[in-house]
Amino acid sequence: MAQHHARDHHDAHGHHGEVHGTLPEYVVGFALSVILTAVPFWLVMDHVLKSNVHTALAVMAFAAAQMVVHMVCFLHMRPRAEGGWSFMALMFTVIVVVITLTGSLWVMYHLNTNMAPMPDMLQQP
Amino acid sequence: MAKSSAFYLTEEPHHAEGSSTMLGFWIYLMSDCLVFAMLFAAYGVLGGSYAGGPGPKDLFELPVVAVNTAMLLFSSITYGFAMLASHKNRLGAVLGWLGVTALFGAAFVGIELNEFVHLIREGAGPQRSAFLSSFFTLVATHGLHVSSGLAWMGILAVQLMQRGLTAANRRRLMCLSMFWHFLDVIWIGVFTFVYLMGMLR
Numbered sequence: 001m002a003q004h005h006a007r008d009h010h011d012a013h014g015h016h017g018e019v020h021g022t023l024p025e026y027v028v029g030f031a032l033s034v035i036l037t038a039v040p041f042w043l044v045m046d047h048v049l050k051s052n053v054h055t056a057l058a059v060m061a062f063a064a065a066q067m068v069v070h071m072v073c074f075l076h077m078r079p080r081a082e083g084g085w086s087f088m089a090l091m092f093t094v095i096v097v098v099i100t101l102t103g104s105l106w107v108m109y110h111l112n113t114n115m116a117p118m119p120d121m122l123q124q125p
Numbered sequence: 126m127a128k129s130s131a132f133y134l135t136e137e138p139h140h141a142e143g144s145s146t147m148l149g150f151w152i153y154l155m156s157d158c159l160v161f162a163m164l165f166a167a168y169g170v171l172g173g174s175y176a177g178g179p180g181p182k183d184l185f186e187l188p189v190v191a192v193n194t195a196m197l198l199f200s201s202i203t204y205g206f207a208m209l210a211s212h213k214n215r216l217g218a219v220l221g222w223l224g225v226t227a228l229f230g231a232a233f234v235g236i237e238l239n240e241f242v243h244l245i246r247e248g249a250g251p252q253r254s255a256f257l258s259s260f261f262t263l264v265a266t267h268g269l270h271v272s273s274g275l276a277w278m279g280i281l282a283v284q285l286m287q288r289g290l291t292a293a294n295r296r297r298l299m300c301l302s303m304f305w306h307f308l309d310v311i312w313i314g315v316f317t318f319v320y321l322m323g324m325l326r
Contacts, residue, residue, distance in 0.1 A: 020208075020212060021205060021208055021209065022209075026202055026205035026209070029202075029205075030198070030201070030202040033201070037194055037195075037316075040317065040321055041187065041191050041194075044187065044321045044325065052325045055325055056322055056325050059317055059322065059325075060317065060322075062317075063317035063318075067310050067313055067314075070201075070306060070309055070313070071310070074205065074309070075303060075307065082147060082148045082151070086147075086148055086151045089148075089151060089152050089155050090151075090155065093155040093158050093159065096162070097158065097159065100159075100163065101162060101165060104167075104170055105166070105170065
């Protein structure tokens with residue numbers, strides 16, 4: 001009885017746009033994650049690309065792709081889930097995270113380069 | 126009369142119990158994401174300040190990080206299997222997959238603690254340089270989250286054994302699923318920006 005009730009409740013939830021995972025979804029997500037993890041490790045460990053800047057850009061691109069794969073396949077994030085509210089919260093968070101990271105790095109980089117020389121730095125030739 | 130002219134809700138609208146739990150938990154995860162963003166920003170700013178001490182190339186061992194990443198990835202898919210078993214109302218399979226997930230999670234925490242002990246023994250503890258302070262804060266905060274997830278998994282297993290797959294326990298399984306996969310997303314950021322990019326500095 002309790003199980004039956006639980007299942008009814010469960011089905012009722014489905015109508016609100018809650019998305020449940022399926023086996024193919026998890027398997028595809030896992031396979032993609034393995035590839036998207038293995039390639040950046042290989043790029044860095046075997047020094048595949050000549051330039052460090054190119055390697056860094058490639059590694060960041062793989063990370064971004066893997067984050068999207070996890071969001072879609074494991075966290076079942078869809079624009080319509082929960083009536084669109086969770087996607088809105090996600091977008092807001094992404095914007096704040098981007099502002100925080102780029103802002104902090106940008107400001108602190110300039111503070112470092114424009115910092116007045118310290119006494120011990122002046123003693124150097 | 127009063128009811129028709131009221132411009133506010135005269136009574137709470139009816140919501141099914143737990144109908145807003147998923148959205149609420151998602152918003153908690155997003156706030157947790159901001160905590161990690163601050164720690165990533167601190168690491169980004171301080172990550173090059175070695176104070177004459179060891180840098181990432183001297184300290185990090187990528188094969189160990191790769192094994193650690195594999196542990197967390199395996200635990201993600203096994204938690205997915207637990208969720209699929211819960212949709213099929215198979216309590217035994219849910220508990221089994223939760224157990225496998227907890228083993229992978231414990232292996233992850235164990236490898237990470239081993240790495241920390243190794244670093245501190247080498248004299249590269251959090252007090253050595255700004256780089257190491259921000260490294261330990263960021264990575265240990267993630268490790269602490271994984272450890273909390275393991276404790277939660279244990280408690281949830283007991284609740285499942287006592288009550289079975291009730292509506293409330295299904296909700297808890299969903300929340301822990303989101304928490305666990307979210308930590309995996311954060312780890313993608315950690316191994317990319319801290320370990321892989323650290324070797325390129």
